[in-house]
Amino acid sequence: MxxxxxxxxxxxxxxxxxxxxxxxxALIAADIVFVQAGEADMLAWVRELNGRxxxxxxxxxxxxxxxDAYAAMAEAMLAPVRRGLRVCAAFYGHPGVFVSPSHIAxxxxxxxxxxxxxxxxxxxxxxxxxxxxxxxxxxGLQSYExxxxxxxxxxxxxxxPLVLWQPIVVDEAALSGFNSRLGAIRALAAALMEIYPxxxxxxxxxxxxxxxxxxxxxxxxxANLERAQFAxxxxxxxxxxxxxxxxxxxxxxxxxxxxxxxx
Ligand SMILES: C[S@@+](CC[C@H](N)C(=O)[O-])C[C@H]1O[C@@H](n2cnc3c(N)ncnc32)[C@H](O)[C@@H]1O
Numbered sequence: 410m411x412x413x414x415x416x417x418x419x420x421x422x423x424x425x426x427x428x429x430x431x432x433x434x435a436l437i438a439a440d441i442v443f444v445q446a447g448e449a450d451m452l453a454w455v456r457e458l459n460g461r462x463x464x465x466x467x468x469x470x471x472x473x474x475x476x477d478a479y480a481a482m483a484e485a486m487l488a489p490v491r492r493g494l495r496v497c498a499a500f501y502g503h504p505g506v507f508v509s510p511s512h513i514a515x516x517x518x519x520x521x522x523x524x525x526x527x528x529x530x531x532x533x534x535x536x537x538x539x540x541x542x543x544x545x546x547x548x549g550l551q552s553y554e555x556x557x558x559x560x561x562x563x564x565x566x567x568x569x570p571l572v573l574w575q576p577i578v579v580d581e582a583a584l585s586g587f588n589s590r591l592g593a594i595r596a597l598a599a600a601l602m603e604i605y606p607x608x609x610x611x612x613x614x615x616x617x618x619x620x621x622x623x624x625x626x627x628x629x630x631x632a633n634l635e636r637a638q639f640a641x642x643x644x645x646x647x648x649x650x651x652x653x654x655x656x657x658x659x660x661x662x663x664x665x666x667x668x669x670x671x672x
Contacts, residue, residue, distance in 0.1 A: 414492060415524040418498045419528040421444075421455070421501050423501060429529075432528050439496060441496050445465040445508070447502070468482045479513055483510050503531065537572065537644060548569055550572065552572040554574045556575070559600050569653070570647060576645045597634065601634070605650055610648065611629060611634065613625065613638075613639070613643050613644075614644045614646050
């Protein structure tokens with residue numbers, strides 16, 4: 410009887426200390442591992458667990474666009490599954506958060522009736538909750554990719570915090586169509602200043618990617634955003650401008666419905 414192949418898509422967290430026990434077990438048990446590690450140390454750690462590990466970073470070389478590379482990664486993950494092998498595709502952070510190849514592979518696997526499971530991981534946003542003391546249960550939360558926020562008419566609620574992922578993508582002038590880095594950042598700052606005053610304090614956040622490091626938490630005003638140094642791993646955190654207002658119309662509605670209910 411031939412073994413049924415499977416694809417396990419696992420999150421690694423931002424450093425090995427955050428890798429879950431189930432993800433670690435999947436890495437060890439796999440016939441082949443594909444990994445997208447944020448850091449060289451993480452790649453080395455995965456290779457220690459399983460010597461049959463290939464880096465997904467190599468798939469970018471020679472491909473015209475990121476989308477081509479993502480499609481090639483998904484295909485590489487699924488090919489051994491069709492041959493009956495156990496494949497583990499491991500991504501830093503959470504494997505379903507801003508990770509296109511994992512979603513492409515999941516979709517294709519489902520179409521083909523292949524066995525696929527996604528194991529969650531500790532994302533950068535999870536680390537942000539811990540390092541910045543943010544509780545979405547108290548404050549609410551809006552979370553967008555920075556370019557998505559910029560190009561779409563998103564309705565931003567200034568009474569809840571805003572997380573902007575991948576501000577570097579706006580920064581990379583070639584991707585955003587601006588001629589200069591400064592032009593792109595100024596455009597992002599201008600979009601934010603349609604909602605918040607220039608004096609509003611924002612945070613450049615980078616979670617620790619090694620167990621012995623601490624996070625980068627740099628505060629600056631929106632007016633000074635153009636001086637910010639964005640790295641690949643920077644996330645922008647915009648605190649709420651003010652607290653939410655109680656809805657008088659909903660209070661009236663509730664009163665009416667309670668009265669009807671008690672009749
Ligand atoms: C392609 S996404 C990958 C997200 C990852 N899958 C996760 O679950 O955190 C890359 C973006 O995640 C955020 N990110 C990645 N590493 C980070 C870190 N160490 N600290 C803060 N944000 C980080 C940044 O916004 C970065 O541009």
